[in-house]
Amino acid sequence: MGKNGALNGPDTLNVAVIGAGPAGYYTAEALTGTDQSVNVDIIDRLPTPFGLIRAGVAPDHQSIKNVSRRYEATNQRDNVRFVGNLSLGRDITLTELRELYDAVVLATGAGKDRPLRIEGEDLHGVIGSGAFVGWYNAHPDYKDLQPDLRVASVAVIGNGNVAVDVARVLAKTASEMSSSDLADHAANSIHGSPIKDIYILGRRGPLEASFTPKELGELNRLENCVALVDGSQLPDEATGETLAGAAKKNMAALRTMAANTPDMKPVRLHLQFYRRPMAILGEKCVCGIRLEETRVEDGKCIGTGVTEVLPAGLIVPCIGYRTSPIPDVPYSERYGHFENEDGRIDDGLYCVGWAKRGPTGTIGTNKPDGVEVAQKILSEVHASGKAGRAGLDHVVKERDLHIVTFQTWKKIEASEEASAAAGAPRKKLVDVNEMVRIAES
Incomplete structure (x- = not known):
């Protein structure tokens, strides 16, 4: 030695x-x-x-x-x-x-967060998941990020576990997070926030989502927040019968969410599929996001031309690094x-x-x-x-x-x-x- x-x-x-x-x-x-x-x-x-x-x-x-x-x-x-x-x-x-x-x-x-490459992504109030997760996890690089959570609604872009993590951390109460190591500065901001609606937006459908069953299932057990899914976006029962493993468990969780109603709890978490971000709206600060309805054909995501505007004061893209x-x-x-x-x-x-x-x-x-x-x-x-x-x-x-x-x-x-x-x-x-x-x- x-x-x-x-x-x-x-x-x-x-x-x-x-x-x-x-x-x-x-x-x-x-x-x-x-x-x-x-x-x-x-x-x-x-x-x-x-x-x-x-x-x-x-x-x-x-x-x-x-x-x-x-x-x-x-x-x-x-x-x-x-x-x-x-x-x-x-x-x-x-x-x-x-x-x-x-x-x-x-x-x-x-x-480094992957860019969205859409209009408006440089507006104040658009924060990539790498930075946002680093902020609430006390990473020194992001301790001074100071996201403004004095907003009514948040759009989380992505259909993977990072998107679920971000939405869940925003939705949980102080008591639910008491056994965590959530950064103090993040806890103060999150638990004092007036957020009432959180959206998880995916370009493709529920069958293409990459959630794992454990993480997705947790969204159905939040103290103050109800998880909501539009049942018409889920595959029919016959298709569901052919699923196995994680896909089958995920579909069961999503069907439970589809049976929930918005008035069950004070905060609402909306999982929306077949929605592609087209532009982020606002002058200096984010006020919303324009989405295009999509469909999946032969494994490809295709836009339908039908658009909508979703109000949001904070947008967190979780689309990779x-x-x-x-x-x-x-x-x-x-x-x-x-x-x-x-x-x-x-x-x-x-x-x-x-x-x-x-x-x-x-x-x-x-x-x-x-x-x-x-x-x-x-x-x-x-x-x-x-x-x-x-x-x-x-x-x-x-x-x-x-x-x-x-x-x-x-x-x-x-x-x-x-x-x-x-x-x-x-x-x-x-x-x-x-x-x-x-x-x-």
Whole structure:
């Protein structure tokens, strides 16, 4: 063993993983789970590990966050180190990292919202789901977002679980969210909002929607909000009989919603299918959205020419994400991720997770992806005597950078847990400087 528990020797492979989310951790786990001598530094620009587990998973879905225990176990390995508060581009360049490590893996995720590409999407009151979810999850990048929720109606665009999460978080009462880690600033805004109508809008029909049954079913059990569906938009009973698995469960949930009435609860959540956004209306601020009725033919979404205007003071598009480009790394504008061949970008440079394949799949999808890329690295890359961890430590010291290790991150975690309200798991810190101060205390 060398300094900080790192392995030493001419045959030790030094790997840097950029991004401390699920894809990064599964890759590190696979790289260090064989007999080969490997050191892995997991680098993240934030002082906090776990990526979307912390900042993307809905705050009222605490059970899903338990997967972080697996990543914590990976961090207990002597040859794995978390290096937080170290930003690629700001503190160190990719070229420098490639000179220090035998292999570099980009596990940077897909943090940019896909644009709607319709008129009015730049109006005040249009907030992509990446930013909106980051805001209510206490992501430091979005702590000052300040969406104006003093509105009567909200339009959420998309037919997947992110759209359901956004709608549910807006619809739940303070008591329903009391066991969550919803950011304080978001709780104050959401629970003081006069919102009465929330719309989830999908271009296609219920059979094409990508909700999972658990998430969709939750909409039928909200304390203060009734979920509504137009029964005429659902397939007939005969078609329903042919469904199986998730599709069958989803249809059962939607049929229950179709039997609900608007007067059952004070807030109404409308799931509307076959509606395509055409333009967002307003002068400086959003006041509504123009929709076109659609139909699905041979798997294609076709406009009918019939339009309507839906009043809305806030619009949250949940239509997917794109990876942020990195200078000198080949990037696919079409697909929004790095150009690669089964995870390989160039000699010694790889990508994994959403940065590799785009924003598809669940958290668990990243495990086989990480294993595959790790195996590729172990078979293609050979130890070259590069400085690795010791070289990075030299850069950190020389530039007076304030990194956060997993051990010092635990101080941040302890502070958040100690500050939590009764029944809540933590009170998330949102200021990076404050996090670093606690880590260094």
